[in-house]
Amino acid sequence: MRHLLTLADLTTAEIEQIFSISKQLKRKCRDGVREPLLSGRVMALLFEKPSLRTRASFEAAMAHLGGNSIFLGDEAGFGRRESVADFARSLSGYADVVVVRAGSHRTVVDLAEHCTCPVINGLTDFGHPCQALADLFTIGESTGKPAGQTLAWIGDANNVARSIAVGCGKLGVRMVMATPEKYRFDEQSLAWIRRQSPDLELIVTDDPFRAVRDAAAIYTDVWASMGQEVENELRRREFAPFQVNAALIERARPDAIFMHCLPAHRGEEVTDEVIDGPRSVVVEQSANRMHVQKGLLAWMLT
Ligand code: CP
Ligand code: NVA
Numbered sequence: 001m002r003h004l005l006t007l008a009d010l011t012t013a014e015i016e017q018i019f020s021i022s023k024q025l026k027r028k029c030r031d032g033v034r035e036p037l038l039s040g041r042v043m044a045l046l047f048e049k050p051s052l053r054t055r056a057s058f059e060a061a062m063a064h065l066g067g068n069s070i071f072l073g074d075e076a077g078f079g080r081r082e083s084v085a086d087f088a089r090s091l092s093g094y095a096d097v098v099v100v101r102a103g104s105h106r107t108v109v110d111l112a113e114h115c116t117c118p119v120i121n122g123l124t125d126f127g128h129p130c131q132a133l134a135d136l137f138t139i140g141e142s143t144g145k146p147a148g149q150t151l152a153w154i155g156d157a158n159n160v161a162r163s164i165a166v167g168c169g170k171l172g173v174r175m176v177m178a179t180p181e182k183y184r185f186d187e188q189s190l191a192w193i194r195r196q197s198p199d200l201e202l203i204v205t206d207d208p209f210r211a212v213r214d215a216a217a218i219y220t221d222v223w224a225s226m227g228q229e230v231e232n233e234l235r236r237r238e239f240a241p242f243q244v245n246a247a248l249i250e251r252a253r254p255d256a257i258f259m260h261c262l263p264a265h266r267g268e269e270v271t272d273e274v275i276d277g278p279r280s281v282v283v284e285q286s287a288n289r290m291h292v293q294k295g296l297l298a299w300m301l302t
Contacts, residue, residue: 004118049102053261118301139173223265
């Protein structure tokens with residue numbers, strides 16, 4: 001039994017295998033074919049935080065594969081009504097896989113320790129591995145092959161950035177991060193990323209113009225993630241020079257794509273003209289969440 005708590009749980013070969021299944025399933029889906037590879041299987045979704053894409057894409061993925069989903073929100077009383085161990089053991093009796101979105105990464109690790117079925121991280125404060133998988137798949141689709149490409153990360157060194165960094169290292173993508181000094185990966189995160197992805201080429205700068213120069217993909221995310229709302233005002237001021245706008249995009253390669261995991265705070269980390277502009281792949285990127293999670297579920301459960 002395998003969990004997916006961070007991208008460190010997958011080897012490069014396994015990621016490539018998942019992408020290959022995802023590609024086939026996406027092609028079939030576009031042709032109107034939805035094979036019931038997971039007929040009768042049950043996926044539980046346990047969410048402590050709001051979600052559109054992660055919840056809907058996982059539920060749609062499971063429906064396409066012929067399985068079923070049980071969504072457990074606040075009323076399940078996770079962390080309040082009983083111990084994590086009792087919750088995990090009971091839920092494992094009903095579900096073949098559990099997708100969990102939690103405020104603290106520790107919660108997901110604890111849950112996985114006690115579940116007797118695979119657990120997938122659907123976002124924590126530490127990482128968002130399913131997002132990074134879909135993003136690297138999207139880069140592969142638009143460039144032909146992720147290896148050898150450069151991704152410019154403009155903004156906070158957050159959960160998504162951490163997962164993308166590990167994924168970039170595993171797939172041979174160079175990562176250039178333009179981040180205010182105070183918001184870069186801390187020493188512990190950097191050491192963890194280096195351990196998981198020793199081959200990662202990571203360049204950190206405070207100049208977004210330098211970061212986008214050779215990039216095939218320009219990626220940003222919100223300046224304040226879920227749970228950091230009290231820092232909104234401060235972060236708005238400190239990240240202002242890191243906005244992805246027309247002036248920044250003009251300095252990028254003409255074929256560079258713009259990416260965002262969504263939800264976006266338009267007018268903050270990205271302007272309307274960029275996110276709605278011709279280089280933006282955010283809609284395809286969000287659709288790929290479903291296609292790649294179909295690949296992941298099929299790989300994990302068949
Ligand atoms: N990108 C992403 O995970 O979106 P949600 O928060 O809507 O799930
Ligand atoms: N960094 C964001 C990602 C949302 C999908 C957050 O954690 O809120």
